[in-house]
Amino acid sequence: MASPSDIKKSIVIRDPQGLWVVVEFQHVNPGKGAAFVRTRMKNIQTGKVLEVTYKTSESIDIVDVEHRRMQYLYHDAMGYNFMDNANYEQVSMSDEDVGEQGKYLRESMEANISTFEGRPIALELPRKMTFKVIQTTEAVAGNTASGNITKEATVEGGIKIQVPIFIKEGEGVIVNTETGEYVERA
Amino acid sequence: MNLELIKIRTDVVKAIRRFFDERGFTEMLTPRLVGLPGQEPYLDPFWTTVALPLLERGSRRELESGEFPAALITSPEYAMKKLLAAGFDKIYDLGPCFRNREPWDGTHDPEFLLLEWYRKNAGLEELMTDAEEMIASVIARSTTTRQSPEIASFLAMTDKPFRRMTVADAMKQYAGIDLEPLLGNREALAKVAVEHHQTVRSEDSWDDLFFKLFLSEVEPKLGWNETKTEWQPTFLYRYPASMAALARKDPADPRYALRVELHIGDLELANGFAELADPTEQRKRFEEEKALRSKLGKKTWAIDENFLAALPAMGSAAGIAFGVDRLAMLLVGAVSINEILPFSARERFQN
Numbered sequence: 001m002a003s004p005s006d007i008k009k010s011i012v013i014r015d016p017q018g019l020w021v022v023v024e025f026q027h028v029n030p031g032k033g034a035a036f037v038r039t040r041m042k043n044i045q046t047g048k049v050l051e052v053t054y055k056t057s058e059s060i061d062i063v064d065v066e067h068r069r070m071q072y073l074y075h076d077a078m079g080y081n082f083m084d085n086a087n088y089e090q091v092s093m094s095d096e097d098v099g100e101q102g103k104y105l106r107e108s109m110e111a112n113i114s115t116f117e118g119r120p121i122a123l124e125l126p127r128k129m130t131f132k133v134i135q136t137t138e139a140v141a142g143n144t145a146s147g148n149i150t151k152e153a154t155v156e157g158g159i160k161i162q163v164p165i166f167i168k169e170g171e172g173v174i175v176n177t178e179t180g181e182y183v184e185r186a
Numbered sequence: 187m188n189l190e191l192i193k194i195r196t197d198v199v200k201a202i203r204r205f206f207d208e209r210g211f212t213e214m215l216t217p218r219l220v221g222l223p224g225q226e227p228y229l230d231p232f233w234t235t236v237a238l239p240l241l242e243r244g245s246r247r248e249l250e251s252g253e254f255p256a257a258l259i260t261s262p263e264y265a266m267k268k269l270l271a272a273g274f275d276k277i278y279d280l281g282p283c284f285r286n287r288e289p290w291d292g293t294h295d296p297e298f299l300l301l302e303w304y305r306k307n308a309g310l311e312e313l314m315t316d317a318e319e320m321i322a323s324v325i326a327r328s329t330t331t332r333q334s335p336e337i338a339s340f341l342a343m344t345d346k347p348f349r350r351m352t353v354a355d356a357m358k359q360y361a362g363i364d365l366e367p368l369l370g371n372r373e374a375l376a377k378v379a380v381e382h383h384q385t386v387r388s389e390d391s392w393d394d395l396f397f398k399l400f401l402s403e404v405e406p407k408l409g410w411n412e413t414k415t416e417w418q419p420t421f422l423y424r425y426p427a428s429m430a431a432l433a434r435k436d437p438a439d440p441r442y443a444l445r446v447e448l449h450i451g452d453l454e455l456a457n458g459f460a461e462l463a464d465p466t467e468q469r470k471r472f473e474e475e476k477a478l479r480s481k482l483g484k485k486t487w488a489i490d491e492n493f494l495a496a497l498p499a500m501g502s503a504a505g506i507a508f509g510v511d512r513l514a515m516l517l518v519g520a521v522s523i524n525e526i527l528p529f530s531a532r533e534r535f536q537n
Contacts, residue, residue: 017383027289030397030405034228038401050383051402055394058385150188162188162525 002062004037004054009178010114010122012044014061019044021114021121023099028053042097044121065114065121072105080105082113082120091120098123103157104177125177130186131155133171136163150182187528194328195514195526201327202280202301202510205320211276211303216265218282222490223257224264227478230286231257232296233485255487258284261507263432264493266304267461270503271496278303280510292522293453293512295531304461304505310446313458313506314421317448318348321419321513328517336451337519339416348419348448351408353400356422361403369426369441393428409449417451417516432471433459434502446506450516458506465494 007013007025014020020041028036035056042049054060070082070091079094080102091113095102097120104125105111112124136153150162155173163173163182172186203213223231238252259265262279269277280301288294305312325341354365361382368375372392379386384398411418423446427435430443444460462468469489476486514526524530 015385027291028401028405029228029288030401034394034397036397036401038406051406052383052385053398053401054385055387055390055398058387 001059004039004056004058004060006062007037007039007054007060010124012063012065012114012116012121013039013041014063017043018046019063019116020050023049027056044116044119065116067112067114067124069110070113072107072109072111074107075102075105080123082111091115093120093123097121101125101177103159104129104175106156127177128174128183129177130172130174131157131159133163133167133169133173136167136169188525191514191518191520191526192528194518195511197328198324198514198517199280199299199510201324202320204327205323206278206303209276211278212274214262214266214269214274214277214279215281216259216262216269216279218259218284219256220259220265221254221256222264222488222493224260225472225475225479225486225489226260227475227482227484229260230484231260232284232286233257260285261300262302263505263507264490266302266505267500267503268493268496270304270306270501271499275306276304290531292524293515295511295523295527296535298523299510301508301510302505303508304503306501306503308502308504309460310423310444310458310504313504314348314350314423314446314448317421317456317458317506317508318419320508324513325517336415336417337517340419340450340516348421350421350423352424353422353426353442354424356404356408357400360407361399363399365426393426396426396429405449406452409451409453419448419450422447422449430459432462432468434462448508453509453512453516455512455516456506456508459504461500461503461505463497463500463502465497468497469494 007022009022009024011022012019013022020043022039022041024040026038028038030036036053037056038051038053040049040051068084070084073081073083073090075081078092080098081090081092083090093113101123111126113120114122114124133153133155137151149165151165152160153163153167154160155175159180161175161180161182167173167185174183174186175181176183207213219236234256236254236256261283262281266277266279278301280299282297283300284297286296288296303316322345357363357365363378368378370392372395375392375395376386379395379398382399382403384395384402386395407414408420408422409417424436424442425445427441427443430445433443433445436442436444446458447454448456472489476489479486511523511526515523518526520526
């Protein structure tokens with residue numbers, strides 16, 4: 001048995017109604033109240049989506065799933081298409097299942113797909129990825145004493161992030177795909 | 187840090203002070219370091235020791251050794267109520283407050299700016315009007331270059347009163363649950379929780395089960411419009427009495443207490459009460475809080491007797507706590523509190 005504090009995106013929880021993949025979660029302490037973890041989860045078989053809120057002191061049943069390393073090919077009406085380079089098998093995941101993560105996908109990149117009974121249920125991107133800065137304001141010879149001053153930049157894929165003021169258009173930056181935050185210069 | 191955003195936060199503080207000063211509120215600057223902080227079961231104060239100086243060996247004066255446990259305040263509430271009792275009518279306090287063991291999830295910092303204001307002979311209505319007008323006034327005085335549909339519609343709504351909903355109405359509208367028959371009835375509430383696919387353990391209290399339902403189905407929608415495209419500032423009021431330790435019970439129905447919260451978007455901005463002034467009832471609630479802290483394995487300390495003694499002179503007052511950092515976040519559409527702080531918690535503590 002595991003704790004609700006172990007909940008992360010893409011893990012699978014088993015309960016009497018079946019298996020659920022965690023889509024989103026948040027720790028909440030309502031109005032100075034006890035600690036809860038609010039979880040949005042999707043049933044692997046039926047696709048039904050629910051919000052379940054656990055007290056952090058509860059026990060939950062987290063199930064192991066298979067992780068496969070796949071290569072992203074392209075996006076079409078079916079969604080995002082991946083290939084397993086070991087056996088050339090192709091799978092696709094719907095736009096809905098991939099969600100916000102879709103904006104980080106780049107042709108031929110590798111990612112982990114968790115599967116259950118052969119069906120893809122969640123996408124795990126590399127935690128850090130490199131992107132080129134497409135648009136930002138002038139790089140300023142910064143006040144390096146603080147070293148921490150930021151401005152907005154748009155990178156490949158139309159993603160907007162906060163970057164240090166010395167970053168120029170055309171430069172590569174490393175982004176944390178979980179938080180959408182700048183990590184460092186590429 | 188983003189220079190523009192930090193400045194906006196400072197401007198918000200100035201605009202708030204100006205709002206209350208113009209309306210005849212007196213600013214209080216209550217102590218940050220106290221001997222007896224509040225004993226809310228789920229808040230953790232930072233503790234230290236206040237010590238008197240050691241005297242030289244051989245000094246003729248009696249050696250005064252004084253070491254006293256002291257804590258940083260989690261809210262200025264006790265001092266403010268004592269000041270109301272002492273004779274002030276309309277007061278506010280805006281300063282840092284400190285809470286340990288809060289999650290670093292983008293909406294909390296162990297040190298944060300808390301605004302509290304109090305009115306004598308007032309109730310929830312006055313607090314709600316104050317909050318609406320204060321926010322409108324801050325919006326009118328601030329300039330931001332950040333854009334988003336949520337911010338735009340928020341900045342435009344300064345002349346409309348905020349939505350008001352009772353907890354019972356909200357449970358009905360968003361979760362399809364009739365709260366009335368479930369009040370004080372844990373078994374019935376447990377049954378509803380199971381129907382709504384929540385887990386129920388024998389140790390879950392009525393409040394725990396209520397929150398599982400409320401947090402799953404109601405809270406995420408409260409501060410938004412139907413289609414979740416625009417913020418809809420909403421006052422949620424009239425809470426089940428078990429959730430409002432420092433509030434007066436509703437004279438019309440004592441199963442409910444006169445507490446109000448303000449939700450905008452995904453943020454809880456404020457928490458207010460028609461304040462309890464009965465020292466006997468208050469003492470009882472303090473004892474219950476202490477007992478729960480003990481049960482949770484947490485440290486407890488003495489009840490503030492000076493506070494209890496001052497209560498009757500406070501009379502029928504109303505007070506509210508408001509998150510200033512969070513208001514700044516809303517104005518600029520910040521996703522994380524770190525965007526409007528000069529130095530994030532990670533930067534300060536995780537090096």
